[in-house]
Amino acid sequence: MKLEKLGEKTYCIKGRTNIGIYKSSENEVYIIDTGIDKDTGIKILKIIKENNWKVKGIINTHSHADHIGGNKVIQDRENCLVLAHGIEKAVIENPQIEASFLYGASPIDDICNKFVVAPESKALEIDDYEIEGLKHFLLKGHSFEMIGIKTSDDVYFLGDALIGEEMINKHQLFYIFDVGEYLKTLAFLETLEGRFFVVSHAEVMQDIKNLININRKKVEEICEVVCDICKEKRTFEEILQTIFERYHLYMNINQYYLIGTVVKAYLSYVIKLKKVTFTFENNKMFYEIVN
Ligand SMILES: [Zn+2]
Ligand SMILES: [Zn+2]
Numbered sequence: 001m002k003l004e005k006l007g008e009k010t011y012c013i014k015g016r017t018n019i020g021i022y023k024s025s026e027n028e029v030y031i032i033d034t035g036i037d038k039d040t041g042i043k044i045l046k047i048i049k050e051n052n053w054k055v056k057g058i059i060n061t062h063s064h065a066d067h068i069g070g071n072k073v074i075q076d077r078e079n080c081l082v083l084a085h086g087i088e089k090a091v092i093e094n095p096q097i098e099a100s101f102l103y104g105a106s107p108i109d110d111i112c113n114k115f116v117v118a119p120e121s122k123a124l125e126i127d128d129y130e131i132e133g134l135k136h137f138l139l140k141g142h143s144f145e146m147i148g149i150k151t152s153d154d155v156y157f158l159g160d161a162l163i164g165e166e167m168i169n170k171h172q173l174f175y176i177f178d179v180g181e182y183l184k185t186l187a188f189l190e191t192l193e194g195r196f197f198v199v200s201h202a203e204v205m206q207d208i209k210n211l212i213n214i215n216r217k218k219v220e221e222i223c224e225v226v227c228d229i230c231k232e233k234r235t236f237e238e239i240l241q242t243i244f245e246r247y248h249l250y251m252n253i254n255q256y257y258l259i260g261t262v263v264k265a266y267l268s269y270v271i272k273l274k275k276v277t278f279t280f281e282n283n284k285m286f287y288e289i290v291n
Helices: 038-050 071-078 086-093 096-103 165-171 179-189 209-229 236-246 253-272
Strands: 002-005 010-014 019-023 028-032 054-059 081-084 134-138 147-151 155-157 196-198 276-281 284-289
Touching: 010 196, 019 147, 028 038, 038 054, 038 071, 054 071, 081 086, 086 096, 096 253, 165 209, 179 209, 179 253, 209 236, 209 253, 236 253, 236 284, 253 276
Parallel strands: 028 054, 054 081, 155 196
Antiparallel strands: 002 010, 010 019, 019 028, 134 147, 147 155, 276 284
C-alpha cells in the first residue's frame, strides 16, 4: 500500500481498495474507507503514524466489507469516530445484515466470510456532522445509500460508483443494488469537475468521462442480455446459469449469492421498464419478455 499526495490536504493510499486521507488540521486526519480486514487497517495506521498524524475519524462511503473491514481495529486503537450515512451506517453497526441480505434469511455459514461480513464498529450519522473542508453527496445504485466525498482541494472520492475497466473485463458483472439509480448516478458523475477522482478499485483519474461510458455500456449490455435470455420463459436459476455461461464465470457459493443478487437487480429494472414480466406455472416462477 502506497501513499500518494493528490492535493494540499488530500492523499490516497493505493491498494485493492483505495483509501482516502484528508488532513483536517496540521496533524489530524480523516480516513475515507478502511479496506477489507484488520491487517489492512493496521497497514493504514502504520502509514498514518509514519507521518505523525492522528486519526480524527473514519468516513465510510458505504458498508461493503471491502470498505469497512479495517474500521474496528482503527476505532479500537485510536478511539475515533466512524461516520456513515443512513442504511450504510446501520449495516456498519450490524454487519451480519449484509449476509442476511444476500441470502434472504438467516444465512448459511458458508457465505459469512470476511468478503461479506466485516467486524462491527460504532458509527454516527454523517449528516449530523459538519467537517470543515469536506462535503458529501449521495451516490445511489451500487449499494443502498452510498456517499461520495469532495475535498476542499477538489479531489473526489467516489467509492464504487464507478468500476475500473480492468475489473469490468475480469468480472463482467459487477455489484449493483439498483440499476436505475446506478444509471442516474452515472449521469450525475458526468457533471462533476475536479482535480482528481478516486474510485475504490481503479487507478486515480483526472478525467472519468471514458470510464463512465464504459460502465454505462456494460450495464446496458447486461440489460440486453437479460432480456435476450427471457425471450423464452425462464426460471431465475436458468437465467443465472445462462449468464454465467455467456460471461464464462465460475459458480461457487459466494458467486451464486453475490451475482444472484445482481441478476435480481437487473430483473427488477427490466420489469420496471415493462420489458420483462413474470408468471407462475406448476408452482414455478418464470420470467419472460413482453412482446
Ligand atoms: Zn461496494
Ligand atoms: Zn468495493
